[in-house]
Amino acid sequence: MPLSSLYTITALDHTPNQITCTLQIDAAHAVFEGHFPGSPVLPGVVQLEMVKAVLSSALGKAFALKEMSTCKFLEVLNPTETPELTIHIQYKGDELLDVNASGKHSEKTCFKARASFHPII
Known part of the structure; x- marks a missing residue:
């Protein structure tokens, strides 16, 4: 199942x-059929x-995750309630x-991460 159709970079x-x-998150994407039926959550x-993907789009080259030093998920992202x-x-x-990196919807921080990425040659 391709993730590229799950979201669109709008700005x-x-x-x-x-x-x-x-x-913009597609609340009708198939990933939400299993995560979780009736209560969709962005994994x-x-x-x-x-x-x-945002790094790759902005910098014009593909990247791979090398190391994740911290990662916290602070808010549930329900795509029907929070499509952006x-x-x-x-x-x-x-x-x-x-x-x-951090992700926000409304004024709430939903995740924070500190990581290293390297370009894919």
Whole structure:
């Protein structure tokens, strides 16, 4: 099941050390049939995949996760109640990116992660 159809990047702002984007989540996507029927929740692994996808989109190259030092899921993301998610990424480095990422909906932080990504050659 491709995740690329699960969300759409609707806004992207990229400055030298920071990326902010807004994503529209498709509440009708098949992933929610099993996670969880009648009470859809955006899986945590998908939220982290979205960070990688936003990095790749903004920087124009593919990245892979090298290390996750911290990751906290603070709010449940129900796509029928919260169809938009804003991801804020601060990064440093060229080849190995040290990233602080957070996802928010409304004014609530739903996840925070600190990780390292490297470009796929």
